Amino acid sequence: MAQHPAQQEEVHVHITEVFVIGVNQFMKNIENTNKDMSQTIFQNVPLVNTSFFQKLFKQLPTENGVIELNNLLATYPIKEISKQHVSDIEERYKISLENEFRLNLEEFYAVYLNFCLSNKSLDEENLENLYHLKIILSLNDQTIEKLNHKVGEIIYKKYFEKFILIAHGILTKKEEDFLEKIEKDLKLPKSLVESITSEISTNYIQKYVEKLINNLILSPEDERVIKSIGNNLNINLEKSFSDQIKRQLKQLKSYWALEKLSLTTFEPNIVIQKSEHCYFKIASVNWYELRSVRQKPSYYNTNSRILKEFYLNTGTYKSMNHSNDYMKFVDKGSIYLTNKRIIFVGNTKNLNIRFEKILRLTPKSDGIEIDKETGKVAVIQLPDKVDEFALILDRLIKDRHI
Structure with a gap:
């Protein structure tokens, strides 16, 4: 049986089975990236105190089982943790982690995946680590697909939104390659990617235009930028704006001309002074x-x-x-x-x-x-x-x- 580093002095800690993508109660800030990455993501947590009745009946707090698994991830490189380590924990606490702490197991995988994507480090080694996590955590293909899509959607949204802010929707080759790698590695459905890009692109152009409207200005250069954003992000501008927004843009275009350009003169059908126009x-x-x-x-x-x-x-x-x-x-x-x-x-x-x-x-x-x-x-x-x-x-x- 492997020696478990989580066997240490016990102090009270409360464990809740809540699955939140990208947020793990066992996570800590990344400070030293020279260490194995799994050891920088997960943090050792003290075990829960044994209650009076648990001591009386020689029982162990079952939540300590998932804490010990977390502490293994915090202590050892992922590939050094075997399926047997997990089985030993289940035997000691007389539990089935897969049945009783399924959401925690999913969260361990999701947190590691989220960290890799957030730091643009989804390389071959980390893909192998994710596959190893799938095995030792007993996560089936359907669960992995769900987690990949959920985390992938969040990270894809995050970076696509970040990239289009830099140059009004013009993505560099490096940025395009990164997004394509996420889509490929996580097998994100084409429909999901199109939905993400369409939603974020439309929101971006709408916010840009709303800012112009709030500033009460629409210069020819502003119009050029709007059209450029639409072309860069493949947006149908006519369908992206409400009738009110389209009316206000038309008005602001007219207002800019009335303020900045020479006013048009008319021939009146009345007599005015020679010096009047x-x-x-x-x-x-x-x-x-x-x-x-x-x-x-x-x-x-x-x-x-x-x-x-x-x-x-x-x-x-x-x-x-x-x-x-x-x-x-x-x-x-x-x-x-x-x-x-x-x-x-x-x-x-x-x-x-x-x-x-x-x-x-x-x-x-x-x-x-x-x-x-x-x-x-x-x-x-x-x-x-x-x-x-x-x-x-x-x-x-x-x-x-x-």
Whole structure:
């Protein structure tokens, strides 16, 4: 009979049969990798104290059987542990480790496999050690396949996610070879690998796009990167994004152009000053005035980010509640934005607001409120293109000071 290093002074320790992939209560931190690897993974654990009644009836705590097996793994190289060592433990404790501690046996194998994969050390020697563990732990082919797939799935996910973060989905030859080796050595089903890569790739592109949306920016370079990620990871971008995300991307693309590019000029069907250029026009506009007077800022105080965030998250067109107690209808007509003023041509009257008189813009779901130096707050309701109107107006006001 082989001498067991686990035969030592006994102290109380609680053992639970819980199978958690990659987490073992007997594991310790890896500090010295020059030793046999199994001795750096498993840690010697003191045996459980014998209870009063166990001493009385000359019995041993059965959980000490699995602790002794753990301590063998912590002490000797795996290939030096034989099936007979395991049988000796079972005979001494009058137990069947395979029946009574099956989950612990599975965990011993899973922990060793997890360590090999996590450290990219699944070489020929460790494959032989895993096969030897299968034999001495009496694990059948079905169990090994289950453990290989479970641990392999976790590690494949971990490294695939890590690799695509480095270069927006472009994997190096070395990284591809490593993933292919995991797939081959653990015989991972093709469907499982495809499911993993599809899920992680889609999550990656979605998080990347969500970050852009939260930052309220989508430059041509950002668009190029999105397309590049889609190509690198073989993602169908059209199917990966919700209708809301696609709408917001379209809006942000428009917002970037309105902020960064030269504004398009229009030929107005009204007479404007020679020094004026028209940048926006739309018909079927309702002009209101707030009935109440509110406190006004002392200078133009509107953050374009607030405008973009409001209209980006408002989504579909929603008409304001135009209560007579809240505001007064003035007229209906067409509105124009020039480089100097807002021009309103109504059915019964014409109005205009010069940019230097505007102090604040407050976005509304179907329009915008305009605080002026004097007079009541103007509330402009547009049939559509509300966000475009607000952002062009904000830019034109700010451009006056450049």
